[in-house]
Amino acid sequence: MKVLKFGGTSVGSSKNINKVINILNDYAKTDPVICVVSAVGGITDKLLLAGELAKNKDTSFNNTFDIIKDIHFSIVKDLVPNNNDSIMRYVDEKLVELKSLLDGIYLINELSPKTSDKLLTFGELLSSFILAETLKSRNAPAAYKNSQDLVVTNSNFTKAEVDYPLTYSNIQTYFNAAKQQITILPGFISKSKSGEQTTLGRGGSDFTAAMVSAALNVEQLEIWTDVSGMYTTNPKLVKQAYPIKKISYQEAMELSHFGAKVLYPPTVQPVLNLNIPIHIKNTLEPEVAGTIISNDDTNGNGPVKGISNINNIALLTLQGSGMIGIPGFSRRLFETLSLDKINVILITQASSEHSICLGIEEKDAEAAKLAIDATFENEIALRKIDPIILEKDLSIIALVGDKMKNHQGISGKMFSTLGKNNINIRAIAQGASEKNISAVIAQSDVKKALNTLHEQFFETKTKQLNVFITGVGNVGEKLVEQIKKQRKYLKENLKINMRIAGLSNSRTMVFNDDGLDLNHWKETLEAGEKASLKGFYEKTKSLNLRNSIFVDVTANYDVSNLYADYLRSSIGVVACNKIACSSDFENYKLLKQLSLKYNAPFLFETNVGAGLPIIDTLNNLMASGDKIKSIQAVLSGSLNFVFNNFSDKTKFYDVVKDAAAEGYTEPDPRIDLSGVDVARKILILARESGVEMNLEDIENTPFLSDSGLKSDSVDDFYKTLIEDESHYQNLYASAKAKNCQLKYVAQFNGDKASVGLQEIPEGHPFYNLEGKDNIVMFYTQRYPEQPMIIKGAGAGADVTASGLFADIIRIGND
Structure with a gap:
């Protein structure tokens, strides 16, 4: 015998219900099947909404009721287009009952827990009946059984407590006598010993399936949902997340507690006690393996099995010097929250006993603060403790894994990974079992945190x-x-x-x-x-x-x-x-x-020499303990291109235009030709050498004509180059007469820096510098006579882009 539970999305449309029917028929070929069904997806929320609207005397509850009605009638018509009178009659009768109940709530302006339970039963009763009758209409060997005849509870409405001996006896008696291959049961719903309708609370359909599985001691419970198992983390936030093949009960419950909604922990207790495996499967992709939850965890994953999170968390902090060494503070704090039915999700306390931090649901935050401040009113007035500190817009993220306790450094990796991405941690909690490491962070950082941690613990080190x-x-x-x-x-x-x-x-x-x-x-x-x-x-x-x-x-x-x-x-x-x-x-x-x-x-890096590793080399020299004595450099690829191509056979204007067309100069060539660009570069190198210096401290000897220096626009500047051609030819002639090359040189000597056009004699390292090349010579304590030289292309789109690319890669390699 097999027990299968199908969630709301699995029966959320006629298309999905047909998938459920195919699965049930396949299973029934070899084994009797018990199918526990949730309400149609979204219907429970709509029932709650309709009830609240009716209670508040809002007549729009009728609109919500009409939506509920249309959804169910539409599903029946799609599933059983012909001869569906009996199904439609039952659905209509139930909907009439539902409408009468809502009208009653509206009239008395009240929605008690007892009435709420009665209201919510309609979802499961309708979905399970529709599924059973559709199977019968297609000649499947199916029968419908109302779970309210089997599951017996007390009268604790909205979250009734089960009478296990009586319930198990009812289940065993019924199924020992059942002859059909497929039995459809509504989940979540039950009846009290006095015959009143009750519900099993959140996750109640899982609970129903777990009790049936335990009562009949089946080999495996299958929970069918809209995802392919329990994932390493939330796949909606982390695209690289993937299903976990095998996981232990404890790990599954930890992940579920911290936001993994595939499973609701309290509901699986019946199968956990009997070590009955739970198989999470995807109704929409039944061929996918899914996740098996059991005590037989032979999965080869690392120590961390999953990363989970809970959003909408508030952090309450009770602190004060008056707490130290005084017993009873913790008892009074938790008793106050308990009386207000406020659930505590996370607790952390300083060893100094100076403060206690509590993580609770944000919706309870204001009520919790008022209650705690009232409880400790006297101590607050005497300034023994501070008024409760409340922080909102937080989330809890948690690493989960049974084997984490056997691996050193898990928490260190977690917190260093978060720290590197500037994700601030507000509180930390770790149990002695070391199966869970939790941290409170800003809710805005959740996606980044999950992706960062998943990359660290689950992905190839990419x-x-x-x-x-x-x-x-x-x-x-x-x-x-x-x-x-x-x-x-x-x-x-x-x-x-x-x-x-x-x-x-x-x-x-x-x-x-x-x-x-x-x-x-x-x-x-x-x-x-x-x-x-x-x-x-x-x-x-x-x-x-x-x-x-x-x-x-x-x-x-x-x-x-x-x-x-x-x-x-x-x-x-x-x-x-x-x-x-x-x-x-x-x-x-x-x-x-x-x-x-x-x-x-x-x-x-590209500030100085485009793609040349000048700053990186300088930083490495400094980091290794070397000291810069002086720097001599040709740092402008554009100026080097200009003076390497300028001669008595060319026009200075034409050469500058060529440099601009090649992309060697800034859009405004005056930045290059005025020497400002080179001055900035030698300034940066001086600063990276550890010297405090500003741009005005650099001696800049211009070579441009007066009119070129005073030009108001780029167009005016180009005109001056034509008009002042003789000025530039004189510079060239002077260098040629001395058998020198014109180079624009930057120099730094300990505390002084300068830039200017120089006549470089033959034999100097700068003399044969060609094209747009740059050259830098570092004279240091370790290189006092023969300098460290870096030489290569210092301008151009490709090499500048490659320098930027290299910096990005350098960050990636950190």
Whole structure:
């Protein structure tokens, strides 16, 4: 004999009921089947709503009743389109009874627990009868049995207590004599010893199925629902979650207590006592294996079996120096909550006895605070303890696993993983059995927390990075394409799952918390919402994705001013924009401090040498204990390109235009040619060397003509290049006469820095620097005579994008 219980969604439509019928017919071919049925999905809530409306003298209860009526009639007509008179007659009779009951509630303006139980029985009575009669109409060997004839309880309405000996005897007597292959039983409903209608409370249909299974000592109880078993965590929030093949009773109950709604713990006690396995199956996908709950846990999973959560939690804190060493505080606290029928979900107490924290449902929070403040009114008045502290909008997350106690470091991994994503923990609770580690966090952090912990404990060590890019111009477009091309490689070889979750240009912006489709990102961005720098930040923050990284591919002052906001929100920042790191030293210092405080990486390698590892090398030298004595560098790929291509056979204007067309200069070439860009770069290197310095401290010797320096616009500047061609030819002629090359050089010597055009003699490391290449020479304590040299392309969209990409990967490898 097999016992199958089908939940509300399994019988929520005629389509699903047909799936249930197919399952029952398949099982009945080999074994007698007992099928316990819940009310049609959503009907119990509608019955409760109708009752409340009627009690409150709201005539719209009639509308809710009409919906209930239409749902059931529609299901019958779909299931049994012909010869359904007997079914329709029964359904109509029950609905007439229901309408009379609601009218009565409306008239007396009262809904007692006893009446509430009677009201709620209609859902199961209707669904089970419809299923049984549909089976009979299709010639299945089925019979209907009202569970109220079998399950006997006391008169504790809404959550009646079962008389097990009498109930088990009734079940055994009936089924020992039953001849049919399929028996349909309504779940949840029962009758008291005096014959009054009662219900078994939340999870009552599971309870009915468990009692039948225990009374008949069947081999296995099957609970059919709309998911394929118990998952490693909530699959609606964590797409990588997957069903657990086998799990112990204790683990299943812990997960269920903390939000896994597949199973309601108290209802399975009858089968647990007899070690009857429970098999969770999916009505919509009956071929899927599902989850087996038993004491025979041979599953090869790690020590953590699942991660669960409960939302809408409030935290109550009772604290004060007057509690220390004084007995009775805990008793009075819990007694107060008990008298107000407030359930405590989580408890934690400091060893100093200075405070007790309680997690309760948020709906009970205000009542709990009033009751506790009243109980301790005298102690509060005498300032022995503080008024109760109430915090709302919280959730509890829990790691569950029988084997956690045998593995060191589980709690350490849990809390460090949460900490790295700046998920603040308000309270912690862990039982001595170590089967559950619970933490109270902000409800807004639940999705991030579950994804982060699932990645840590259940997935191949792949780290997901969520990238948000502002500035999808020349460099930004190259970066997107590089990420698109390398995603598979990163996942397979570096175990980094990189997703672009947000993009913005000057006109539009677009977001997708599952990652944008990079095959059509241009079209998606074109159709996006209106761009806003603050809006981009707010959306990035509100998505609250783990390992979020903001990438600034602009030269915009306002964008750089938002770095602090991103870092405070624990969102990493990767920037090729030099403005922030070359701004006032106090701002630079603040960004560094925020990065450390909020565990948010702040990387800006491309500020100095595009894709060259200049800052990274400098940081490694400093971290290893070396000291910078001096730096000599050619740091402008654009200026090096210009002076490598300028001669007495070319025009300075044409060469600058070529550099701009190749993307080597900023949109405003004056930033490059004035030396400001190079000054910012050497300033950044000086600061990274540990020296406090500002931009005005850098000696900048310009080579532009006076009119070029004073130009009011980019167009005016280009005109000066034509007009002042002789000025630039004189610079070239002077260098050529000395057999020198013109190079724009940056220098830093301990506490001084300068930039300017220099005539570099033959034999100098800078002399043969070609094209757009950069070169940096670090003279340090360890490299006093022969410097450490870094040389390579220092400008261009591809190499700059690759430098940004390298910074993002560096964050992923942390």
